[in-house]
Amino acid sequence: MSSSSTEPNSHQSSPSKPAMSSPPPAQANKILLIIISAVCFILLIILMMMSGNQHALALDERKLLVTQNGKVQVANIQIQEQYSKPRTVYGQIESVQQSDIGFELGGALLSTDVVEGDTVKQGDVLATLDTARLLARKNELQSALSNAQANATLAKLSQRRVAELVRNKLEPQQRLDEAQAQLDVANAQTSEASARLSSIDVDISKAQLQAPFDGQIVTQYVDAGTILSAGQAVFSILAKTTLEARFGLPEDTAFGLVADNTYLLSVQGEQFPAKAKSVAKQRNLATRTIDAIFSVDIDDLSAKQRQLMVSGDLVSLSVDITQPKTGAWVPISSLASAVRGMWTLYVVSSSNEIETRLVSIEFADESRAFVSGAISSGDRFVIAGIHRLTPGQKVNEVAQVTLDQNGQLSGLLK
Numbered sequence: 001m002s003s004s005s006t007e008p009n010s011h012q013s014s015p016s017k018p019a020m021s022s023p024p025p026a027q028a029n030k031i032l033l034i035i036i037s038a039v040c041f042i043l044l045i046i047l048m049m050m051s052g053n054q055h056a057l058a059l060d061e062r063k064l065l066v067t068q069n070g071k072v073q074v075a076n077i078q079i080q081e082q083y084s085k086p087r088t089v090y091g092q093i094e095s096v097q098q099s100d101i102g103f104e105l106g107g108a109l110l111s112t113d114v115v116e117g118d119t120v121k122q123g124d125v126l127a128t129l130d131t132a133r134l135l136a137r138k139n140e141l142q143s144a145l146s147n148a149q150a151n152a153t154l155a156k157l158s159q160r161r162v163a164e165l166v167r168n169k170l171e172p173q174q175r176l177d178e179a180q181a182q183l184d185v186a187n188a189q190t191s192e193a194s195a196r197l198s199s200i201d202v203d204i205s206k207a208q209l210q211a212p213f214d215g216q217i218v219t220q221y222v223d224a225g226t227i228l229s230a231g232q233a234v235f236s237i238l239a240k241t242t243l244e245a246r247f248g249l250p251e252d253t254a255f256g257l258v259a260d261n262t263y264l265l266s267v268q269g270e271q272f273p274a275k276a277k278s279v280a281k282q283r284n285l286a287t288r289t290i291d292a293i294f295s296v297d298i299d300d301l302s303a304k305q306r307q308l309m310v311s312g313d314l315v316s317l318s319v320d321i322t323q324p325k326t327g328a329w330v331p332i333s334s335l336a337s338a339v340r341g342m343w344t345l346y347v348v349s350s351s352n353e354i355e356t357r358l359v360s361i362e363f364a365d366e367s368r369a370f371v372s373g374a375i376s377s378g379d380r381f382v383i384a385g386i387h388r389l390t391p392g393q394k395v396n397e398v399a400q401v402t403l404d405q406n407g408q409l410s411g412l413l414k
Helices: 002-013 025-068 132-167 173-205 251-255 303-308
Strands: 071-076 080-095 098-102 107-112 125-129 208-210 215-220 233-239 242-249 262-267 270-283 290-297 314-331 335-337 343-348 354-364 368-373 380-382 397-403 409-412
Touching: 080 354, 125 233, 132 173, 242 251, 242 314, 251 270, 251 290, 251 314, 262 290, 270 303, 314 354, 314 397, 343 368
Parallel strands: 071 397
Antiparallel strands: 071 380, 080 242, 080 314, 098 233, 107 125, 125 208, 215 233, 242 290, 262 270, 262 314, 270 290, 314 368, 335 343, 343 354, 343 380, 354 368, 397 409
């Protein structure tokens, strides 16, 4: 019993075989990091290979495009010593006539018949002075005239009687001379009284202030009841039949205007014709410009312009300003952007090879540019399609076109 019972214990106490041990966690993370890095490196190489292939394909396509488009149109460079560029100058609308008007005589202002803004015709009564004193003076002068006329009549009758007596040898000649002198004095007094009466009639007529021309009342300076001095302004009247536009222009531009030629002016974005009227022969000391005046005919304006255009409005005129600079006009389509603000002009050599010239743009508008730089008169430059060209490229066909001096296409030569 004892022996059998001890066997199992001996089996149980016998040493067992060791089990498979797993790697520690730090070592496992290190292996995973290595694997991820290797995969990323492989993907990066693949992407670089694909990018290189696409760039090569793009270069091949560009080369194919350049090769397939070897026909160009060229024009000759025309060097100029100066160029003109448009400039907008501003002036002012003015009335041909604007006057401050008043009475020639002093007195009390009895009434005003118009207000500011009223349109008047020539001869319309605008205001009236109190004429009570003038009418009283007129009555006095009429009485004086009647008295002078009566004295003249009496003197004439006396002269006739004395003349008759002298013929009959009843009075001496001296008496006739005295009678004739008295008659002359009476006639002179009559003429004087008549002249004074006519003068007072003129003064009474001057008591009504009349419009000197067709226009509009723009300012009323005084009201009824004001005691006016002679010549004091009552209204300011502005003529509306004809307007003028005054500009201060540079000397070359002003003297380049042709009298009676029609030019386009603009007010509030609307254009209208105007004729060059005159150019001043002296310089404006304040602005150092030359004043040029354009006449504006009301009949040439639209209904809206006639209604809205008033004296004092700003008016614009587009003029050409000459700039002294050596260069040439070229189409905008012939220029390609370069470095540091420069531009590239593609030139075709005598061997039909594409060359480049660096130029600077002095002035440009929507379709053309005036450039200066490494260009010479007679150089053949490509006027369009420059995106298909590369320096050193041979062109198959060259079509010669002509440009005018302003860089505008005028014809095909070949």
